Amino acid sequence: MSVIVQKYGGTSVADVDRIRNVANRVIKTYNGGNDVVVILSAMSGVTDSLIGLAHQVTEDPDRREMDVLLATGEQTTASLLAMMLVSMGYPAASLLGYQAEVLTDDAFGRARIKEIGANRIKSFLGENKIVVVAGFQGCDEEGNITTLGRGGSDTSAVAIAAAIKADSCEIYTDVNGIYTTDPNICKKARKLDQISYDEMLEMASLGAKVLQIRSVEFAKKYNVPIHLRSSFTEEEGTMVVEETADMERVVVSGVTYNKNEARITLKKVPDQPGIAAKILTPIADAGILVDMIIQNIRAGGQTDLTFTVPKLDFKKALKIEEEIARKIGAEEVLGDEHIAKISVTGIGMKSHSGVATKMFAALAAENINIMLISTSEIRISCVVEEKYTELAVQTLHTAFGLDKENE
Amino acid sequence: MSVIVQKYGGTSVADVDRIRNVANRVIKTYNGGNDVVVILSAMSGVTDSLIGLAHQVTEDPDRREMDVLLATGEQTTASLLAMMLVSMGYPAASLLGYQAEVLTDDAFGRARIKEIGANRIKSFLGENKIVVVAGFQGCDEEGNITTLGRGGSDTSAVAIAAAIKADSCEIYTDVNGIYTTDPNICKKARKLDQISYDEMLEMASLGAKVLQIRSVEFAKKYNVPIHLRSSFTEEEGTMVVEETADMERVVVSGVTYNKNEARITLKKVPDQPGIAAKILTPIADAGILVDMIIQNIRAGGQTDLTFTVPKLDFKKALKIEEEIARKIGAEEVLGDEHIAKISVTGIGMKSHSGVATKMFAALAAENINIMLISTSEIRISCVVEEKYTELAVQTLHTAFGLDKENE
Numbered sequence: 172m173s174v175i176v177q178k179y180g181g182t183s184v185a186d187v188d189r190i191r192n193v194a195n196r197v198i199k200t201y202n203g204g205n206d207v208v209v210i211l212s213a214m215s216g217v218t219d220s221l222i223g224l225a226h227q228v229t230e231d232p233d234r235r236e237m238d239v240l241l242a243t244g245e246q247t248t249a250s251l252l253a254m255m256l257v258s259m260g261y262p263a264a265s266l267l268g269y270q271a272e273v274l275t276d277d278a279f280g281r282a283r284i285k286e287i288g289a290n291r292i293k294s295f296l297g298e299n300k301i302v303v304v305a306g307f308q309g310c311d312e313e314g315n316i317t318t319l320g321r322g323g324s325d326t327s328a329v330a331i332a333a334a335i336k337a338d339s340c341e342i343y344t345d346v347n348g349i350y351t352t353d354p355n356i357c358k359k360a361r362k363l364d365q366i367s368y369d370e371m372l373e374m375a376s377l378g379a380k381v382l383q384i385r386s387v388e389f390a391k392k393y394n395v396p397i398h399l400r401s402s403f404t405e406e407e408g409t410m411v412v413e414e415t416a417d418m419e420r421v422v423v424s425g426v427t428y429n430k431n432e433a434r435i436t437l438k439k440v441p442d443q444p445g446i447a448a449k450i451l452t453p454i455a456d457a458g459i460l461v462d463m464i465i466q467n468i469r470a471g472g473q474t475d476l477t478f479t480v481p482k483l484d485f486k487k488a489l490k491i492e493e494e495i496a497r498k499i500g501a502e503e504v505l506g507d508e509h510i511a512k513i514s515v516t517g518i519g520m521k522s523h524s525g526v527a528t529k530m531f532a533a534l535a536a537e538n539i540n541i542m543l544i545s546t547s548e549i550r551i552s553c554v555v556e557e558k559y560t561e562l563a564v565q566t567l568h569t570a571f572g573l574d575k576e577n578e
Numbered sequence: 579m580s581v582i583v584q585k586y587g588g589t590s591v592a593d594v595d596r597i598r599n600v601a602n603r604v605i606k607t608y609n610g611g612n613d614v615v616v617i618l619s620a621m622s623g624v625t626d627s628l629i630g631l632a633h634q635v636t637e638d639p640d641r642r643e644m645d646v647l648l649a650t651g652e653q654t655t656a657s658l659l660a661m662m663l664v665s666m667g668y669p670a671a672s673l674l675g676y677q678a679e680v681l682t683d684d685a686f687g688r689a690r691i692k693e694i695g696a697n698r699i700k701s702f703l704g705e706n707k708i709v710v711v712a713g714f715q716g717c718d719e720e721g722n723i724t725t726l727g728r729g730g731s732d733t734s735a736v737a738i739a740a741a742i743k744a745d746s747c748e749i750y751t752d753v754n755g756i757y758t759t760d761p762n763i764c765k766k767a768r769k770l771d772q773i774s775y776d777e778m779l780e781m782a783s784l785g786a787k788v789l790q791i792r793s794v795e796f797a798k799k800y801n802v803p804i805h806l807r808s809s810f811t812e813e814e815g816t817m818v819v820e821e822t823a824d825m826e827r828v829v830v831s832g833v834t835y836n837k838n839e840a841r842i843t844l845k846k847v848p849d850q851p852g853i854a855a856k857i858l859t860p861i862a863d864a865g866i867l868v869d870m871i872i873q874n875i876r877a878g879g880q881t882d883l884t885f886t887v888p889k890l891d892f893k894k895a896l897k898i899e900e901e902i903a904r905k906i907g908a909e910e911v912l913g914d915e916h917i918a919k920i921s922v923t924g925i926g927m928k929s930h931s932g933v934a935t936k937m938f939a940a941l942a943a944e945n946i947n948i949m950l951i952s953t954s955e956i957r958i959s960c961v962v963e964e965k966y967t968e969l970a971v972q973t974l975h976t977a978f979g980l981d982k983e984n985e
Contacts, residue, residue, distance in 0.1 A: 187634040221654075227594040228658055229665030236664065239657035239672050243650040250646035251635055257643065258636030265646050269676075270721055291721075314677055314698075 173338040174206040174296070178306065178328035181215030182345040183402040184248045193402065194255045196343075197301060201261065206296045208335065210306040210328040211252060213244025234279035238308070238318045242268065245305035245324070253303045263301040266291055268316065273309030273327065275317045282309060282317035283385070284326065287334035296335075304331060322383030329386045333393035340395050342382065343402035348409035349374070349381060351573040352426040356561045359574035364407075366424060367414035373516045373550045374427050387411065414518050422519035422526055423571035426564050429512045430557060432462055433485035434542065435492055436477040439469070439502035449499060450476055453491050459484040463512075463545045463554065477543060479554065482508060510542065511560040514552040515567055527551050533570035539563050580745035581613040581703070585713065585735035588622030589752040590809035591655045600809065601662045603750075604708060608668065613703045615742065617713040617735040618659060620651025641686035645715075645725045649675070652712035652731070660710045670708040673698055675723065680716030680734065682724045689716060689724035690792070691733060694741035703742075711738060729790030736793045740800035747802050749789065750809035755816035756781070756788060758980040759833040763968045766981035770831060771814075774821035777831050780923045780957045784834040794818065821925050829926035829933060830978035833971050836919045837964060839869055840892035841949065842899055843884040846876070846909035856906060857883055860898050866891040870919075870952045870961065884950060886961065889915060917949065918967040921959040922974055934958050940977035946970055 177200065179193050193209075201207045221240050225232040232240075249265040256263035272288025295302045306324025309317050319326050325342060332340035347362065349371070354360040366374075368391035375384045381399060390397050390411060400408025418424075440446055447466065454461055464478045480488045489506045496504045513534075520526050527544075530551055534541060539562065543554035555563055568574060584607065586600050600616075608614045628647050632639040639647075656672040663670035679695025702709045713731025716724050726733050732749060739747035754769065756778070761767040773781075775798035782791045788806065797804050797818060807815025825831075847853055854873065861868055871885045887895045896913045903911045920941075927933050934951075937958055941948060946969065950961035962970055975981060 187631070190635070224594070224654075224658065225661060228597070228662045231665070232661045233664040236657045236661040236672055239674070240654060240661070243653050246646060246650050246653070247631075250643045251631065254632060254639045254643040254647070255635045257640040258638070265643055267646070267723075316674075 172204050172206065174208070174335060175200055176208045176210065176328055176332040176335075176337045176340045177343060178210040178324055178341070179212065179343045179402055180324070180345065181212045181217075183343050184211055184252070185215045187251070190248070190251055190255055193252060194259060196402065197256065198259065198261055201301055208292060208296070208302045208304060208331060208337070209252065210304050210324055210331060211245055211248040212306055212324040214248055217244040217247070235315060238279045238316050241318050242305070242308045242316045245307050249303045249305040256301055256303070261301055262299060263303060264295055265303045265305065266295075267305045268308030268327075269310035269314065271304045271331065273330070275309040275311055275319070277311040277313070277315065277317065279317055281320040282311070284309060284319070284330045284389070287330050289331060289334040292331065292335055319385075320383070322386070325383040325386035326389055329389045329393075329395050329397065332395045333389065337395070339398055340390070341398045341400060343400060344381065345401065345403065346381065347401035347404055347406050348399055349411070349425070351424065352564055352568050353428070357426075357565050357568050359565070359568060361573060361575045363409050363424060365410040365412055365418070367418055367518050368411060369414065369549055370424050370516050370518055371411045373514070373547065374425050382411070419519050419522060421517060422523045423515045423517040423573065424519075425516050426567045426571070426573065427514050427516065428560050428564055429514075430560060431482050432479040432510065432512060433482045433506065433508040434477060434479050434510050434554065435485075435488055436475060436505040437492060437496055437501045438475050438505065439473045440476055441500055442468070442472050442474040446474075446499065447476060450492070450495055451478065453495060454480065454488055457487060457491060459488050463543055463552070465543050465545070479510070479512070479543070509557040510554050511557045511563070512552050512554050513560065513563045513567065514550055515571060516550045518549050520549050520551075529570060530567060533566050534563060537562055537566050539566075579611050579613065581615070581742060582607055583615045583617065583735055583739040583742075583744045583747045585617040585731055585747070585749045586619065586809055587731065587751045588619045588624070590750050591618055591659070592622045594658070597655070597658055597662055600659060601666060603809065604663065605666065605668060608708055615699060615703070615709045615711060615738060615744070616659065617711050617731055617738060618652055618655040619713055619731040621655055624651040624654070642722060645686045645723050648725050649712070649715045649723045652714050656710045656712040663708055663710070668708055669706060670710060671702055672710045672712065673702075674712045675715035675734075676717035676721065678711045678738065680737070682716040682718055682726070684718040684720070684722065684724065686724055688727040689718070691716060691726070691737045691796070694737050696738060696741040699738065699742055726792075727790070729793070732790040732793035733796055736796045736800075736802050736804065739802045740796060744802070746805055747797070748805045748807060750807060751788065752808065752810065753788065754808035754811055754813050755806055756818070756832070758831065759971055759975050760835070764833075764972050764975050766972070766975060768980060768982045770816050772817040772819055772825070773831060774825055774925050775818060776821065776956055777923050777925055778818045780921070780954065781832050781834050784836055784919070784921050784923070784957070784959070789818070826926050826929060828924060829930045830922045830924040830980065831926075832923050833974045833978070833980065834921050834923065835967050835971055837967060838889050839886040839917065839919060840889045840913065840915040841884060841886050841917050841961065842892075842895055843882060843912040844899060844903055844908045845882050845912065846880045847883055848907055849875070849879050849881040853881070853906065854883060857899070857902055858885065860902060861887065861895055864891075864894060864898060866895050870950055870959070872950050872952075886917070886919070886950070916964040917961050918964045918970070919959050919961050920967070920970045920974065921957055922978060923957045925956050927956050927958075936977060937974060940973050941970060944969055944973050946973075
């Protein structure tokens, strides 16, 4: 007998028929002699319409109250699934975040889980009940409702799996696993059977919107294996697990892209100590997240400084820098919204050299100019013109031997 | 400075504009230097659509889960009002049933309040916050969500008012008070300035669906004065209070009617000890609530037994009695769905005689035949043919001097 946590996303519980489909899957696992804890998201679209409702009240809703409102979405699906299971003759009960003792900090709207008590989950499992937990929500020490941010139900699932020492954590979504790249822009994309936590973290933060980053951090910290799969097929998905020697033989496991950033360059900046801070502090103060930062040394005591910001903050950031450029005597400020960041990721890079050279050569062979480069231990990212996104992804996918074998 | 509890019903919070209207009323009271606790219902129609959603899942939803689902309705309005107040510059915070420590028994769907902690309500009031509490909901000793049944928010309001020793409890609804009778069928109906708890209890149970009965019981027990009024006007409503000497001078304060019952008569029943139990126990066992019971003595060791049941249960009850009649050797079973119960209520009856005679005479003068009579200390009810409902109500309203003075 195993303890299995299953998390179903918004599209898997979008209506009563789909909730019935989820119930059937849960029952199959339960009838296999397993303890089952189900974590649910809100029906797809519901969170957005609740946000819309709040915005009818005010443009800037109080964060504490917003969480009280948003928490109703998962409360609804959790009660409906439990109701469905009971009506099908199975013992089941729902638990909301606070009832499952999902204790978080008090950062409303983006709370972090501090601890999970899970006493009632365990006691319900002891009574052979199927436990249905509302994902995405918890409570702070004062008993206020908190929510964990977009995709937070993934984190609920992994954290609960860790708390009850589950044997596996299955995350059901509308895709059937992690792909070597986005199948929408590269037909040769291949589903991965497994991927390491670190690779998944790099890929998630680079724009593969499959799992909430924090859920992977949690899984890594507590070594919870995640099985990411589709609720619409019986096919096996992708296992997200600790790295193995086997994985290290594969140099690159995925190619990702991100079109959500824009580039800002300050040209001919006086090359003085502290100049980067002068340029970037006002950006941080404005709440804008800077991703890549590159400084080129020029002759003559001058330097060029380039950084990227989210496209949504581009205009604001540009305005800030134009003022700074005047103050510090930089020559000019250039901005470019039409960029894309293309990345290759793989834990094999740790022990293989030449990956970067191979990447640059492959892009050069297609006449794709590289504007910025950044690297981590297991990732290399290049910023290119946005129009080259598809070509760059397809080129690198082939260059690193990721294409489907049968094509 | 006073502590004021205000409860707003479903039509008062039906959409964002009406919630804004509620916010303005609340702010006016708060700016008058008062502590304000607001209790809200769900938006009108929401509870019904949640029930509809559950019925898509199963015809007989699990009661525990039903309460989890239904509780989202009040959670939504409470968060929206708190959000609205904060956006208007006033300190406010919402509390759900369990957060306000509304402890109930575990009779899901019709839970009774056992105790209210109200520690967080008091602590928020101490911080000068407007406290918005989700009505209709509480939790049992194990922390499960419970709901208090239709109209339960009235009871939440009165119970919270009692717990925090509020100076007044204002219940806002879509009518502007309690009337001497239903203004829809009697144009001469007059709004009452005040009414006693006992009169209100009789009138509520007789079909004046203005306040949940239990809320009046609570108000009576803890002596909480209720001000029932409309959220759409500034007009004063009706005070529901302890009886006063002044009230006793009015013999009849209201005329009510109820068309939701049906009559069943067993003719020529053998007059033996225990025969009434034999006839009525199977009805109770079937979960059917019997209201009036009348037994007439006949000559020859036989008796007729008549009782009323809710119209919804009429067919079921008739079938049960037809079988019983065969078993005990009663002559026949008669049923009548077209009846109405007309009642006059007034605490003055305690010290005035002749009310019944006056009622019977008034009805007789209009040729309205009385089929059944039942009485309490402060009420006399007559069952008549349904088609006489309006005429009977209007006749009694005039006979007992309740008509508007200016008409």
